[in-house]
Amino acid sequence: MMDMFYSLVDVNQRFNRLAFDSLCIHHLNFAIKHFDIHQYATYNDILDRICSKILPRINDKVNKLTVDPLSMEQILCAVHYPQLHSLSLINYQPEILSQHLSNNDTLYHLLSKQITYLTVNIYSKKEEISNGKKQNMLPLILFIGHKLSDLTFLQEMQTKYITISYLNTSHIKCLSSTVTKLRVNVNTFDDCLYLLNGSIKSLSTLIIRIYKIKCSSSKIDNTKKLVKLKCFALTTNWRTYYYDEQVVPLLRRMLNLEELTLHLSVIKNQSTYIDGNQLYDDFLNYMSQLNKFIFNIHTHIVNNSININLPSNDDIWKSFIKRGFYSIDIYADDKLINNRGNCHVYSLPYQFNEFLYMSSCFQGGKFDKVRMLFMRDERPFQYKLFQIISQDFPFLQKLTIFNLQSQENEQHHSSILIIFNHLLTLDLSNAHNDYVIQFLSERITCLRCLSHLIIKYETLTTVTNYFTNDSTRFNCSKIKSLGICGPFVRSQNFNSYFPFL
Known part of the structure; x- marks a missing residue:
């Protein structure tokens, strides 16, 4: 994108009109792809010229910037961006991002005074950083971002994500009063409970991916009603034994929820498959405002020394029709093997990337x-x-x-x-x-x-x-x-x- 933009400038008046059109320059992407890193010398020359020759002519028209560690300092410090409200920091190693947050005054000023939409993409293969309490930038960003309303904080190429539940309650209660939408990947169910425990006071949308849902070690109350929450999306990487003990009580707290997305794999012992009737009894009956339910729910049952009649695909389908869900698909084992069976139910069209x-x-x-x-x-x-x-x-x-x-x-x-x-x-x-x-x-x-x-x-x-x-x-x-x-x-x-x- 940057190469094309640079090549159009000052060729002639027609190309200038195209290059400087507000539709083209409201979002500038200066990130370099990993496989293009060998072209850094050429990239750096172009970047220098853009900063000195082009940005001063368009700085008041830029609404969104996407930068990486190679371009961030040059781009943010080149000019003042009075209309900049959206910022994406991508392909960052945790330690580099930590340095920039601590030492770059321009970035700190933008986050505290100007940016309302922020995306942070952490790229690291080091597992110790995923657990790293020393490298956890999410609380810092929430604390700095006085204008933030929409925050996405994700990690790529990691076996685990971030942990925030180690923070003491007095600290986590004051993280943000402005953020209304948060998208984040975390390690534990406790992390999810902490984020919903009033630490982000205006939160109405939470899109969360939990590495593994295990038994909670937290003393956080999982019964207090979440009346401000309007949209909730939960995805987990691994199968969980704790659907009934953890997930169901949390969902029952969301009385005013309007949109719900679930991507879960559940292991149940001495049980049958999760169907529409169970979902209704578990939590849907508590959500009177719900108007959108997107789901992909896999049940793996383990029935040792017990004989339970399994529902047919048609039985499961009818249980969803009965509750008003018509656009769904189902496939399930009608017989167990080694006392085990699987069932998948999902809404249509299928909305997930996995x-x-x-x-x-x-x-x-x-x-x-x-x-x-x-x-x-x-x-x-x-x-x-x-x-x-x-x-x-x-x-x-x-x-x-x-x-x-x-x-x-x-x-x-x-x-x-x-x-x-x-x-x-x-x-x-x-x-x-x-x-x-x-x-x-x-x-x-x-x-x-x-x-x-x-x-x-x-x-x-x-x-x-x-x-x-x-x-x-x-x-x-x-x-x-x-x-x-x-x-x-x-x-x-x-x-x-x-x-x-």
Whole structure:
């Protein structure tokens, strides 16, 4: 965007009118992509010229800026932006952001006096920072941002997120009086309770992703009514045993909620599947103002030493119709295997960018928004299922298969080639060899964009016959990143099999 903008300026009057049009310059994006970092010298020259020649001519028309650690100081300090109200800080390492918040007077002034919409994107692979109480910038930003009304604070490339529940109650009560909308990723359910405990006094919208919902260790009251909350969205990465003990009591507090989004996977013992009747009894009956409910709820039941009649797909569907939810889809196991079963219910159209815990009874649908799919079952995944996935998840970028069961009739693969046009990452570290053969064999599966493979070394050597098997050579030859746990010796055959590693 910056290159195009720079190339149009001062070519002629017509291009100037185009470049300086208010629709073009109200939002300026100066972030450089990670894979373009080798072009930093050229980028820096362009940045210098923009700061000295262009920004002084348009500074009063800029409403939104997107900057990264390479551009932030130059751009923010180049000129004064009287109309700047939205700021995005992206691709930041936590320690760099901490330094900028502490030492950059211009950034501090903008956050405290001017910015109403702020997006912070933390990019880090260091797990200790995700837990890092020393590096936690969210409370600091909330405290500084006297004008903030809308805050997004997210992390990328981390196994965990931030923790704020260690803060003492007296501190957390005074974080912000202006923020009405917060989007954040946190580690624990306690973090969610803290954010809803009055620390953000005007909060009406909370969009939260919790790494894992476990038993609460907090003394926070989970019964006080949340009368100001109008919109709530909850997503979790992992399956939880604590739906009844944690999630349901929280949702019952939201008496004035108008919009609810849930993306949950729930483990229930000695139970049946979650259906429309249970959702109504659990919390929907408490939300008289609710007019929008978007959901994807997966139930994994474990019924040891007990015989419970499972509802059919039709029974579950009717339970939602009865409660006024007509645009839904369902698929569920009608019989248990090893005393376990799965059920998925979700609103239509499917609104989430991930689909977690798909089981073998999946029948298909329309999932254009999904970029990440996690499959897990104790029943085998058959070839036909992957045909459905390749067609119904057309923009899938990451696929994880967790299944140690061999495929039935895997030798009778269809003559129809399975094609994944956008799949970048494939995780087969917990997959039976049959799935590895299916995906790495070019005669069975076409992986046009695959660049990252996660797999066990023993599995890889078996399927590729120690990197001599021609049928799997082509798909492996495109791999640029190989995730293998533990050390191994790279043979000559390995190097020729993976030329980009």
